[in-house]
Amino acid sequence: MTQAVIGIIGGSGLYEIAGLQDATWVSVETPWGAPSDQFFTGMLNGVKMVFLPRHGRGHVHTPSSVPYRANIDAMKQLGVTDVFSLSATGSFRDEMAPGDFVIVDQFIDRTFAREKSFFGPGCVAHVSVAHPTCPRLSDAAEAAARAEGINVHRGGTYLAMEGPQFSTLAESRMYREAWGADVIGMTNMPEAKLAREAELCYASVAMVTDYDSWHPDHGEVDVTKIIATLMGNADKARGLVARLPELLGAQRADCPHGCDKALEFAVLTGPEHRDAALVAKLGAVAGRVL
Template sequence: MTRAVLGIIGGSGIYDLPGLQDVREETIASPWGEPSAALTRGEIDGLPIVFLPRHGKGHVLSPSDINYRANIDVLKRAGVTDLVSLSACGSFREDLPPGTFVLVDQFVDRTCKRESSFFGKGCVAHVSMAHPVSPRLHVHLAAAAKAESIAAVQGGTYVCMEGPQFSTLAESLMYKAQGFSVIGMTNMPEAKLAREAEICYASVAMVTDFDCWHPDHDAVTVQDIIRVLNSNAGKAKALVARLARDFPREHELCPIGSDRALDSALITAPEARDPQLLKNLDAVAGRVLRS
């Protein structure tokens, strides 16, 4: 059995994680560049926790400027087995009002400016993304939300736009008509990279507004969002604390194989693989490359 290490990526409004014991900061070098910030390590009731603010301390990185590969790589190097993404989002549904937490289980990737894979020329791999969220992690989050009396809806589709601008009205109406639940700017390629790194991943999409399809939200502003962000942040920290207290201390094998995603993913012949790329993949793919 592998010891569980819970990773938390904090989105807009969540730049620290109070309640950690034995807190220390750790800077880990990555061959993929600079991560958003140094990692914060600690424990909650004996469970190792690794926290990373996605936008950096003080929110200095826009969604398009985040080095998603470096973030996932350093979390992997830190031993994270299960990763929870906390993200602000807009809603396309009246029954998902501001303040609601959505435990999404599907994603639509509309980004276009981001490096979305650790693999490429010199070592090609194809992982399955049919089911991007680890079911057991999803269940633990739902149980923690219920225990903390946090309004959380299980299931939903998160469409990830490039940003940093908010949607046009036409885009918002299109996404709503397609049946998507929420919209954000950060969960892709984060979820894809977590799958390549064989880290179980789940996302808590915290609704801040109805997006501009809604007549009462047709001019979404940062000031409007920040007011809801502050309330959501407090609930998110309570959710994480409960999740950690109740979380299994040994990593549970993922029923959909999130933690073994590379078992049959590599297609490049061993003799044709690029040595430098293999060196960069030492943490992400070391398990299969060394076997």
């Protein structure tokens, strides 16, 4: 058993939770550059919590400019064991309406302008992301959502697009009809892949704000309506997050799904051929196997 540390990646203000003790902002330096912002840390029901505004306070990062590698590396440095990602999404399903939450279990990665791995020439590794989210954390997210009275859907495929523009009508129809995606967003990739490389359990909670552009009764995405729905979703998200420490507990066993052993056989480059500079950068995320 080890000490559980819950990491939350989401919007600014998600950390404004009643009962959070010893709250403070912490700066973390990483070999991958600066994270999106400082980390807000505190104790909630005996469990350490680490919050990160994904876009930075004031929303200064675009989905493409979010420093995903630095964010995950810093989480690892702070001792985080379990990461919950909360993000706004559009919906491709009538039943997944604005205001609903979806516990994502699959991704389609359509991003192309982002660094997607900690590894590279001089230290090659291949991890499996066949099942990119942790069922144990997804169970906790679902239970917390239901306890909060949130209309939540268990299971869904998240289409990760580059952005920052929203989809064309043709794209929206293709993602929904031909590809079978359920929700669409711009930030969970490569975040989920990097969390797996860092051997962190990861869960994704998609907070639906709109119907993208496919829906005949809703037309194109209206940013003003999205913001209004976002405000309501933020209150629900804080309630969900506040319930996680009690559900997960202060002590944590090894992940039964192997998320925390993802690198066990992933590194292919032999020790004598590894690039020393890259290995040094990998200390936090892969030091267990390197």
